[in-house]
Amino acid sequence: MLLIPCPNCGPRDETEFHYGGQAHVPYPENPSELTDTEWSRYLFYRENPKGIFAERWVHSTGCRQWFNMLRDTVSYDIKAIYPMGTPRPDSAGAPAAESGTASLAADSTTTGTDAPNIPGTSISHATAPEGATK
Amino acid sequence: MAETAASPTSAKTNAEKNLAARVSPARQLAEEFAAGSLAGTVEISEVPFLTMVGLRTLAGSAAAERLAGVTGGLPAGSGAVAGSGDVSVLWLGPAEFLVVAPTEAHESLGGDLIPALRDALGSDAGQVVDLSANRTTFELTGPRARAVLEKGCSLDLHPRVFKAGTAFSTEIANIPAILWKTGDESFRIFPRASFAEFLGRWLLDAMREYASPEVP
Ligand SMILES: [Zn+2]
Numbered sequence: 489m490l491l492i493p494c495p496n497c498g499p500r501d502e503t504e505f506h507y508g509g510q511a512h513v514p515y516p517e518n519p520s521e522l523t524d525t526e527w528s529r530y531l532f533y534r535e536n537p538k539g540i541f542a543e544r545w546v547h548s549t550g551c552r553q554w555f556n557m558l559r560d561t562v563s564y565d566i567k568a569i570y571p572m573g574t575p576r577p578d579s580a581g582a583p584a585a586e587s588g589t590a591s592l593a594a595d596s597t598t599t600g601t602d603a604p605n606i607p608g609t610s611i612s613h614a615t616a617p618e619g620a621t622k
Numbered sequence: 623m624a625e626t627a628a629s630p631t632s633a634k635t636n637a638e639k640n641l642a643a644r645v646s647p648a649r650q651l652a653e654e655f656a657a658g659s660l661a662g663t664v665e666i667s668e669v670p671f672l673t674m675v676g677l678r679t680l681a682g683s684a685a686a687e688r689l690a691g692v693t694g695g696l697p698a699g700s701g702a703v704a705g706s707g708d709v710s711v712l713w714l715g716p717a718e719f720l721v722v723a724p725t726e727a728h729e730s731l732g733g734d735l736i737p738a739l740r741d742a743l744g745s746d747a748g749q750v751v752d753l754s755a756n757r758t759t760f761e762l763t764g765p766r767a768r769a770v771l772e773k774g775c776s777l778d779l780h781p782r783v784f785k786a787g788t789a790f791s792t793e794i795a796n797i798p799a800i801l802w803k804t805g806d807e808s809f810r811i812f813p814r815a816s817f818a819e820f821l822g823r824w825l826l827d828a829m830r831e832y833a834s835p836e837v838p
Binding site for chain 1: 699700714715716718776777790791792793796798
């Protein structure tokens, strides 16, 4: 049983939460222009890293709010909890730099391909298929 | 609940008839609650038909200020309970609250709480929803009440952490419920109506061991 620190309610049992899958998967900018393959990649293809994973959780029987979590899929250590819509922190759990170009790229310990998610420009190149802006 | 009243007088009569015919979600357990209660140790009862109103409003907004004016305040964070007089407001989320008031506060009995909240919200973003039929209320009291709850609730219920006058939305016996500590040895539990029988029987079972003399 995980003890998950809800940002609103504090630590609660895992059974109070529901899992929302991989975080930072943006909706394609022009979904109607995607090929079936690209659309299926957006819908169904997710990372499955051995190590740090950025994922979404909702405190269903508590405050009913969503948040993001960095969790180690091997040790189950929770590395960071951060609000929806904010960039992924580095895997040590330190908050990401608010802006800048290269500061988020040093995330070398993860196997994921999550690109840094800058607020306001939520399409990440790693998860949006190339055809999204064709 | 819809009534097609022929005249105002017959409408009133029908309303009274309907209220008398109401069956609370744990009515069928009333006798077992009485039999399972252990005076001076742990006692359980259903407090039926409390008025409950779901509020959704953004803290700090003008609408929130107006709603707080009606209820006597809105709670600021997890666990907090605000209100004044016999109206209490429980914190459910950053923008979600549950107003709990006596039965007579309900519109159907001439109470003006819900219309006042509706007027306070006006056309602003938010919600005022009558949820009185959504949940029922169990009252669990006595020196063993905490021990009973600890069998099925993973919150830290020790008095140094869980103070009287706080409430949390959590799980009890693996079902979602709101737990409100109303006094040092008294709790109100709000299960949804469909979970009332299950939780009522679960609590009765959890209370049973205290009927026997304590084994040293
Ligand atoms: Zn929460």
